Amino acid sequence: MIGPGLRPVVAGPREEIQLDVESTDSVAVPLRVSRAASPSKALERRRERRWVKAAQAGSEQALEHLYRRHWPWAHRAAYLVVHDAAAAEDIAQEAFLSAIRSLDRFDRSRPFGPWLNRIVVNRAIDWTRARSLRRETAGEFDADVASATEPVRETGSAIYSDEVVEALRRLSPEHRAVVVLRYLLDCTPGEIAKALGVPRGTVNSRLRRALDRLGAEIEVEE
Amino acid sequence: MGDLRRRLRNAPIPEEHEARERSWRVVRAAYAERGPSTTGASAPRRLAVALVAAAIVLAVVLTPAGAKVVDFVDDAVSPGARHAEPALTHLPGGGSVLVESTNGPWVVNSDGAKRLLGDYDAAAWSAGGRFVAVTAGRELMAVEPTATDAIHWSIPSARPVTNPSWSTSGVRVAYLSGDSLRVVAGDGTEDGLLARHVASVTPEWRPQRKPLPPDFQVSGVPRANLLAYVTSSGRVVVEDTDSGKVLLRSGDTAQRKGLAWSSDGKLLLSFTAHDLLTYDFASRARFPVAAGMPLSTQLQTVAFQPGSHRVAAITTTARSSGPRSSLLLGRPDTEKFLAQRPLSDPGRFSDLAWSPRGDWLLVGWSTADQWLFFNPTTGRVTPVGDIAGQFDAGATSGVPFPRLAGWCCTALGTNSP
Numbered sequence: 001m002i003g004p005g006l007r008p009v010v011a012g013p014r015e016e017i018q019l020d021v022e023s024t025d026s027v028a029v030p031l032r033v034s035r036a037a038s039p040s041k042a043l044e045r046r047r048e049r050r051w052v053k054a055a056q057a058g059s060e061q062a063l064e065h066l067y068r069r070h071w072p073w074a075h076r077a078a079y080l081v082v083h084d085a086a087a088a089e090d091i092a093q094e095a096f097l098s099a100i101r102s103l104d105r106f107d108r109s110r111p112f113g114p115w116l117n118r119i120v121v122n123r124a125i126d127w128t129r130a131r132s133l134r135r136e137t138a139g140e141f142d143a144d145v146a147s148a149t150e151p152v153r154e155t156g157s158a159i160y161s162d163e164v165v166e167a168l169r170r171l172s173p174e175h176r177a178v179v180v181l182r183y184l185l186d187c188t189p190g191e192i193a194k195a196l197g198v199p200r201g202t203v204n205s206r207l208r209r210a211l212d213r214l215g216a217e218i219e220v221e222e
Numbered sequence: 223m224g225d226l227r228r229r230l231r232n233a234p235i236p237e238e239h240e241a242r243e244r245s246w247r248v249v250r251a252a253y254a255e256r257g258p259s260t261t262g263a264s265a266p267r268r269l270a271v272a273l274v275a276a277a278i279v280l281a282v283v284l285t286p287a288g289a290k291v292v293d294f295v296d297d298a299v300s301p302g303a304r305h306a307e308p309a310l311t312h313l314p315g316g317g318s319v320l321v322e323s324t325n326g327p328w329v330v331n332s333d334g335a336k337r338l339l340g341d342y343d344a345a346a347w348s349a350g351g352r353f354v355a356v357t358a359g360r361e362l363m364a365v366e367p368t369a370t371d372a373i374h375w376s377i378p379s380a381r382p383v384t385n386p387s388w389s390t391s392g393v394r395v396a397y398l399s400g401d402s403l404r405v406v407a408g409d410g411t412e413d414g415l416l417a418r419h420v421a422s423v424t425p426e427w428r429p430q431r432k433p434l435p436p437d438f439q440v441s442g443v444p445r446a447n448l449l450a451y452v453t454s455s456g457r458v459v460v461e462d463t464d465s466g467k468v469l470l471r472s473g474d475t476a477q478r479k480g481l482a483w484s485s486d487g488k489l490l491l492s493f494t495a496h497d498l499l500t501y502d503f504a505s506r507a508r509f510p511v512a513a514g515m516p517l518s519t520q521l522q523t524v525a526f527q528p529g530s531h532r533v534a535a536i537t538t539t540a541r542s543s544g545p546r547s548s549l550l551l552g553r554p555d556t557e558k559f560l561a562q563r564p565l566s567d568p569g570r571f572s573d574l575a576w577s578p579r580g581d582w583l584l585v586g587w588s589t590a591d592q593w594l595f596f597n598p599t600t601g602r603v604t605p606v607g608d609i610a611g612q613f614d615a616g617a618t619s620g621v622p623f624p625r626l627a628g629w630c631c632t633a634l635g636t637n638s639p
Contacts, residue, residue, distance in 0.1 A: 060254070063249070067249055068246075071242050071246070072238075072242070075235065076235055079235050079236075080230060080233070085235070085236040085237055086530060086531045087531065087553075088235070089245060089530070090553070092245065093248055093249065097252050097599060100249065100252050100253050101256070127553075162229075162233045162234055164229040164230060164233055165234075179230075183226050183227045184230040186227075211226075214226070
């Protein structure tokens with residue numbers, strides 16, 4: 001099983017994802033996805049089971065609870081693997097649509113988040129691989145084309161540049177995926193192996209190599 | 223590794239809020255349209271239903287009466303037999319659709335009300351939907367969509383005018399005058415030649431996220447008005463119409479049928495009858511798309527979904543029993559391009575248009591004289607029949623099927639012309 005829902009990072013009285021729902025203007029304020037607290041894993045699981053059950057019965061409100069709880073993680077995980085905002089949105093959205101299509105058959109005894117995140121990460125890897133296979137250098141572009149055609153942004157693009165994101169971008173999609181699963185979604189190596197369909201030893205070696213590469217490029221506190 | 227964990231969780235993600243809310247609208251719509259839950263059905267009840275269904279199938283297959291039923295059903299699903307609404311009473315995706323008919327362009331409003339704009343030929347929305355660029359012989363005009371023959375401005379041309387295209391900034395209109403590409407300001411002034419010897423393909427302006435405020439609607443704004451067009455030799459060119467700087471000139475030549483930009487302006491797609499090529503302006507890469515289509519299959523048209531890099535395409539396959547058309551969906555920058563084929567029917571799909579929010583596709587099915595409103599999230603199809611007749615009162619058979627010229631308006635154009 002994978003997913004952040006199983007491993008609250010910070011203990012405390014309440015557990016919920018803080019969403020800046022008021023910040024709907026164009027300034028990209030990162031969603032705060034750090035989890036503030038859960039009384040217990042079991043309580044969290046029970047609450048999610050209730051939402052799934054209610055959503056299966058037709059409650060849009062319950063679906064929205066599930067969506068707002070899991071979207072930030074799914075979207076963030078997809079983006080950190082593909083490094084393409086539009087693709088990340090599509091991948092996360094399609095994962096939710098898959099979830100809705102399978103909602104009636106969903107086994108409520110299993111956690112929702114890990115299942116969703118497994119879809120997201122695998123789709124993100126597929127997308128990145130396919131894109132790199134298909135890519136050609138386009139000599140027809142003018143030398144200044146990248147800067148000259150930068151879309152007009154409502155906000156400064158500097159806000160999107162981040163050292164760790166840039167360092168991740170230089171890893172292979174498979175290495176990015178294990179880092180995202182391990183350190184964003186808090187999966188164990190065994191859970192990652194299951195999610196990606198690779199041996200546990202492969203996960204460990206990928207993690208080690210990825211961390212070595214990241215450590216060489218950014219300062220990461222052990 | 224707490225530091226890495228923290229940094230991954232706090233790394234800025236572009237358009238995080240907007241993506242969440244956009245996707246929630248899609249997810250909620252998909253949920254609202256899904257069928258009733260089956261989880262409550264008990265096992266004995268499901269078994270009973272299955273037995274009854276099996277009995278019905280056996281009766282249909284094994285009895286003469288059943289064979290007649292099969293024949294009837296076969297007839298019923300023949301070309302043109304999607305059960306269609308007899309008239310257009312509303313647009314599922316809202317907004318307004320621009321339609322070109324033999325009588326001239328029409329505007330169809332969200333409540334299904336239609337207005338003939340006048341005796342014009344080609345038509346194109348302005349970014350905000352306040353005007354429509356129309357052509358009439360050797361004249362280009364801007365007319366108001368809320369009235370008939372409400373001409374805002376017009377300019378004459380030495381040669382026949384075709385393929386108008388209004389920039390998403392609202393401040394430029396491109397059009398073809400014979401085989402020359404010309405650009406005029408959005409108020410009908412500053413008409414000038416941009417390129418000679420261009421192909422008869424509608425030039426496409428690179429979308430902008432926001433319209434320019436009126437104070438900036440002058441030619442001095444850099445990189446505001448990038449136009450993609452096809453030369454007569456089949457090269458794709460992207461040019462800054464204000465500075466004249468050419469940003470892309472494709473090395474290959476091809477018989478290109480059309481161009482399309484993604485709404486974020488990152489991807490430009492050009493297509494021929496048999497292949498597509500995507501230019502990625504963010505990474506300066508290009509992605510040839512091998513759709514695996516046989517020679518008997520031709521691409522008719524392609525369009526990006528607003529707010530996404532998904533593409534819808536129409537193909538038509540020639541077969542001995544007659545042509546068959548399909549609607550395909552996919553992403554042009556991946557291997558799985560056009561992997562989905564949600565619609566496939568006998569005859570010809572003529573064209574398509576995305577709703578402004580990208581939640582509905584309108585597909586013209588000329589053979590069946592129908593419009594198919596297709597929701598790609600839920601798979602729901604709402605057919606509307608007698609389309610030719612609705613845009614040509616008193617039409618007799620043989621009237622050309624109306625052409626879709628755009629579904630307005632995108633959010634970015636709400637304050638622009």
